[in-house]
Amino acid sequence: MNISFSDSGTLSYLLKPVKSKGLKIILLIIIVWLPITISSFFINTNSSVTVFNDFEFHIRFLLLIPIIMLMEKKVDKPFNQFLEQTQNIIAESEKEKFEKVLRNISYITKNNVAEIIFYVLFYSLIILFWEDVINNANKSYFFNDDTKEINFIGWYYLFISLPFFQLLIFRWIFRWVIWFWMLLKVSFLKLKIDPVHADGMGGLEFINLIPFLFSFLSFLISAIISTHMGLEIVYEGTTLKSLTVQIIFYTLFFPFLNYIPLTFFVNKMFKAKTEGILKFGQLLREHNRAYFDKWIYHKKEEDKLLGSMDNSSLSDINGSYASNQSLKLIPINSNFFFITVVISAIPYMPLLLTQYSIIDLFKKLIIHFIS
Helix, strand or coil, rough: CCCCCCCCCCCHHHHCCCCCCCHHHHHHHHHHCCHHHHHHCCCCHHHHHHHCCCHHHHHHHHHHHHHHHHHHCCCHHHHHHHHHHHHCCHHHHHHHHHHHHCCCCCHHHHHHHHHHHHHHHHHHHHHHHHHHHHCCCCCHHHCCCCCCCHHHHHHHHHHHHHHHHHHHHHHHHHHHHHHHHHHHCCCCCCCCCCCCCCCCCCCCHHHHHHHHHHHHHHHHHHHHHHHHHHHHHHHHHCCCCCHHHHHHHHHHHHHHHHHHHHHHHHHHHHHHHHHHHHHHHHHHHHHHHHHHHHCCCCCCCCCCCCCCHHHHHHHHHHHHHHHHCCCCCCCCCHHHHHHHHHHHHHHHHHHHHHHHHHHHHHHHHHHHHCC
């Protein structure tokens, strides 16, 4: 069963007549960015933050939207490969249950209910909490200087541009939720976990490929937070040092959240490791006893089931037991996790330029290197 995320949803339906990915990106930019930018020429404001120097606005709609659109198709192939691999580790008696999970996922992705609920909820919250939205709006160019009433830019941003952007983020969050739910379901099925698999994770290392793919979502959220922090530093006098704890927290929190579903398999991994210790321990004792009988006590071999009782056989069976001993209880690839943390940290790096020039940063690097 082939599942497609990129070809589902209201946005995919609206953009279906446009075949070129590049044209889709241009069309979205025309819808969400261009009207506000053009309107700013005709709406006067004395605000220190304008459309032109609001880098949060431009990063969201000129940088992040194209990146999101380019990544849309990237999720389908690895997710379907993941489903194939998952099917291979499920016991035959549980295959039908897994097929039911796949049918549910296919149904959810093909209908637009989730995105419609998102739209209804988004606009309902804006209307219900309109006063709070206006009072907490951090973009002063939303308002006319004379009347202090919200202007066209504010209306367009809140009801057109922002919902479009939030929808793109929501689509990725929704995919992650589907994967989360699927892993939870799979964790209750009977699995064929190999306690001596070379990956040290019972053959489940492939599961890491999906949270690694969703590190893109960590990047997006970090980029949104980073641009907001940038505005606080440049226009509100906030220091980068005062934001350090927040940056460290967000850099680590989203990767941890991304990999949490892999903890669903702790019980399965513990059971596989325990059974492996008992079964391989017994086999190892019998083999070692037979090995000593042959090579130390020079007794006649009676049982050929345990191998040839030579040094090679001893090494092989000890190696298998060692593999079982090193089996991880949580099947997380530490290298993938580290890369995810780095990806999550990248959007915060430009904030250094609010305190130091590139030349200053290189000077500090050289000084630390030679001192």
